[in-house]
Structure formats: structure tokens, C-alpha cells
Amino acid sequence: MAGTVTVPSASVPSTPLLKDELDIVIPTIRNLDFLEMWRPFFQPYHLIIVQDGDPAKTIKVPEGFDYELYNRNDINRILGPKASCISFKDSACRCFGYMVSKKKYVFTIDDDCFVAKDPSGKDINALEQHIKNLLSPSTPFFFNTLYDPYREGADFVRGYPFSLREGAKTAVSHGLWLNIPDYDAPTQMVKPRERNTRYVDAVMTVPKGTLFPMCGMNLAFDRDLIGPAMYFGLMGDGQPIGRYDDMWAGWCMKVICDHLSLGVKTGLPYIWHSKASNPFVNLKKEYKGIFWQEDIIPFFQNATIPKECDTVQKCYLSLAEQVREKLGKIDPYFIKLADAMVTWIEAWDELNPSTAAVENGKAK
């Protein structure tokens, strides 16, 4: 079928896919021992490590990995006053890595995520699955009941319009988690022992017009198509909120993908999420978000981007203005966030002058 991606079926492909076109972005405050487990899959790729917290601390990276590492001093030096848009003491700092990457694709993963096994007991090469997801089209305009129609052994079912079978370009691939599910603090507290043991063998497109909670733990995207929308907001140190960085990026990104007719997938691959974060600490970080999201989500559900916005940057700046105007009424934090969204785009364009000049997204 048109659009099917043929990928070697061994978990460690002899020639790693997109070896020179993908960066792995990892935010961390500790030594990266977790990379040992990922070595067979990650070693061929370049890593961008964003060190959060005390820049004087030395982060150890296992031997043999090709990486660049940025701490807070580096971020301040590179961005100058615009560094204010990059969060501190929060994994939201990872988006600095998206900005300095020079590659077409980014995969980002948390340092408490390990290699999961599929039901046959085989190690899951999460990165390879993300690449498959990104290189095959999405189906945002109509729902296919047999899930990803581009996968081997599947197709579009009866009643699926033929004009839509080419699908849309895929901008984002959102992977899931076995073991510790990505729950909020209240759910963690109510169900402290719940583990996700269900391996759902599916990849699906999040339909156009539908928002979803995007988790940053196990996520890949096409920088050229959607990079400037992947801003993880102002969280952590000095901010009234945390743990909404990936959610914020997901809502902004999805509205822009819908506007530019780009696709977003969720499902496979799974990673093994090793340990639950402290629900009491999480509740403190989240509690304003828990209130605010009741307004934020209707805001994004109703947000429309003007037709003339034909690049991700233009779309994002339009959203920033809407955030200022509509969410600014809820709390002054959103005015600060809207300013930071504008700064983020300025910084992005400064570090990515070639993509700033050309058309992004739809027009590409």
C-alpha cells in the first residue's frame, strides 16, 4: 500500500533508521545510568542532554554515547535575556534541546524510563516504533476502526472515503507506558498500587478537533513540521505550577496540527516507567493546574487560528495572543506565559534562521 513503511523486523536494525536525522533529547538532574539499558537502540544516535538544577554538578554519561550537554549556564549564555522562557527546576527545560537540535526529528525520553517487553517477551525498540509512526501517514479526518491502516496486515475498512486514504503527514508520535501509568496526584493517591499491565497493540491517530493529554515521557516529533509549537511553557522554579509542561505543549501543538492538517498518533511504543513520583510533591505542583485546566481545555477546544497563519510560528504567535487575552483573565500567570511563548518563538527563529525564513508546516 502507498504509505506503508518497510522496516527491518529485528529489534536492532542493522542500519539504524534516520541515524543522522534524529536527536534524542533527555532532561535530567542525575547520572544517566539508565542509558545502559537503551544502549543497543540509542548508541547510534546523537544525544542532547539538558541538565536541570545546579549547573556545578557533573552528570555522568555512560561511555560510548555521542552527546552534547547543556546546563543552566549554557542556556543563559546561548539565549541571553531570552533564556527567561526556558523553565528551571522542571523537566520543561527539555524544550531547550528541541531548539538547539539541528535534526529533522526529535525523540525525548525521561531518565526513569526503561526498555519494556512486548507480550512475546521481546525488548521493545521504542525509538524504531516512533520512527515508523512518524514516517507513515496519519488519518486525522476520519476514524479507522481497525486502527493504523498503514500497518502490515491492516487497511482502511469499508466505508472509509477513498479521497482520504492518502492521509496526512505525521507530526507527532506519542508513546505509552507500562508499569507506572501517568496519573495525576489525586489518582496516584487514590490508587497507589495501580500498575499498567495491558499491552494494547495499536497505533492510532487522534482525530482532528479532538484534544488529548500529551505526556512528555516518551514522545517523538518532526521538528521541521511542528518544532516551534513544542514549547513546554513556564513551570517549576518561580512559577505557580508544575507538571503541566507537556500538557500545555500538547494542547497548543494539537490545535496547530489541526489547523495545518498535520497528524498526531498515540499508542505504541511502550516504555517501562520505573517509579512513581511522590504524589504529595506532585499535588503541590499540580493543584493550580487542576483548577485551571477546566478553563484551559474549553479555551483550546474553541480556539481558532486565522487562515493566513501558514507557518507553525505564525500559528503559535496567534495562540499566544489568544492566551493573553482569554486566559490572562484567569490569572496573571497566563500573561507571563503568553510573553514567554512569544520569546520562545523569537529564540527559536534566532537559533534556527533557515527554518525561520522558509515556510513551515502545510506550505512545505
Place this chain on the structure above:
Amino acid sequence: MAGTVTVPSASVPSTPLLKDELDIVIPTIRNLDFLEMWRPFFQPYHLIIVQDGDPAKTIKVPEGFDYELYNRNDINRILGPKASCISFKDSACRCFGYMVSKKKYVFTIDDDCFVAKDPSGKDINALEQHIKNLLSPSTPFFFNTLYDPYREGADFVRGYPFSLREGAKTAVSHGLWLNIPDYDAPTQMVKPRERNTRYVDAVMTVPKGTLFPMCGMNLAFDRDLIGPAMYFGLMGDGQPIGRYDDMWAGWCMKVICDHLSLGVKTGLPYIWHSKASNPFVNLKKEYKGIFWQEDIIPFFQNATIPKECDTVQKCYLSLAEQVREKLGKIDPYFIKLADAMVTWIEAWDELNPSTAAVENGKAK
């Protein structure tokens, strides 16, 4: 969790769920030997058999099943001139069974569908899974990445608004098929040997605003909530089209569910679809539909139902008028179909005087 349905885990529950509140509707032209395989699961329930084709033929039903059977003569006698809305020589005739049922729930299944096995080798009680789907809420307003949040071992993920966690009432449960997938004639022709072998262990809500191709092979619904929208249209004998009966019902039903804030689920349960229908015969039935669906789907994507329509019947009559006005321009068939949609509602209300008088759907 609120909304979780506790159901015995054995495949044959000692007390069958909803035994006196559910009818099984089967359209057929042949002896119902396929029921032997379903006996452990179906025998406690009442069957409504709609005999298509020659009414002089005798359909044999295996011993021990409780059933009523209607042939074309019965349909003509019961509905009089309104029988014109019920298709002949097409499985669309099944919707007559929905109309004469006196139960709250309907499960409909084709006579070439057998019991499938789950990955552990256990027989799947499809009916039990449909009932679980119908008795637990749906989540049409926001997407949950871990699929059905009401299922044991799952929940709403971080970033899911708390105000939406009660979900919506579930009106429809759409099950899938192992072995022969539900492909259209062109896809059958291109991939004659494709079989669906992937068991995806998930139930999900089709988001609000998203249309999907509803297949009538393995389908359950809440008659009280959505029954009058489950009209399978004019197909088969004397009509220019076939094999779009369930699609038509699915599109109408989904637009109405979205309007009334009702939920539609798809995924589990699987049945084993035993044999592919003849793709050449199918192509003849389908080819007009293949063209027309290119206009029909945008029509339904853009259809809006006036606020004052607060029953399924009112919604359906509004849709019928829109079909007449907008799709009537494509082909006179749609004028005839719009007339039949009105006749269907008249016939429904005649046979269901109590539900005709009370409010359906949202207002209930």
C-alpha cells in the same frame, strides 16, 4: 471508581447479564446452524430473526432457542404501506427487528460470525463484552490515552479534566472482527488473502465530532437512548445501492449522539468472521456508494441539528430534511431515502407508542 461495572469474569456468567432486557436481532436467508456455536452465550436471551428473501422458505432454528421470526409477509402485514421503508434482499432488513423489539438493549450479529478466541485461547463472550461497554460510560469529550478509563486496571491519565470524568451515557457498542476484515470490494480485490489476526485489547470512545464506519456485523445499542436513529436505509432490491446500510445508520447515529451528548464505543469484542463475501457482487452493490460517500461524509461532518431537537426522533427528522435538501441534489435516490427516513420514524412511533410520547436521549 464511579461508573465501573463489576461483571463476573467467567465467560458464561451464572446469571446472564440483562437477560430480560436485551434482544438479539439476526437477519438471515438460511438455516441458523451458526447458533450452535453461540449456544452457551445466546441461549438465555430472546432472538428476533428477520428472514430476508423468499418468505415461503423455512428457516431452521436449532432447538432450545427462544425466538420470534418475521418474514417479508409479516413485515408487510405489520407495517402496511409503511413497510416500504424496510429493505428487501439486503441485510438492512434487520432494522425491522430493532423496531419490533420491546427491550431496552439490542445486539445484532450476522449469521457468518462465529465465536472468536482471545490471545489466551479462551472463547470470547461477545455479548457480555457489549453489555459491559453499554453499561459503563463513554468519554466523547476528551481523549484518554490509556483507552477505556472505566476498565479495571485503567483510569484517566494526568491532564484529563476532572469535570469530564463522569463521562457520558453509552448508546452504541461497535465490535470488531478477526479473520475476514470488513473491507470494501476494491480492497478485497487488491488483498484477497488479507486476514485480521491482530487482537487489540482495547475499547475506546469515538470522540465527539468524529465520524467512523459503523459495521452492522457485531453491534449493540441502547434502544431507549438511540433506537430510532438505527435505521439501515433503503438498500438491495429495487435500490441503486447495497452494503451501505450500516454505514448510513452509523453516520446518522453519530451525528445525533454528538448532538445529544451520548457516547459511542468501538473495539472489543471480536467475533470470528468466517467467510469473505464475493468481491465482484460487492463491487456491483457498492460502486455508487463509493462515489457518493465522498459527498455524504462531508455532508454529515457539517450537519448540525437545531438545539430544540431534544429527542432522537426530532433529531432524525431534522437530518431527513437535510438529506432531502442537500444530498437530493446528488441523486434522486436521496429524496426517496429521505422519505423513507420519515416513514421509518412514523412506523417506529406506531410500534413504540410509549417511547414516542416520552422524551428520548438527553432529556431522559
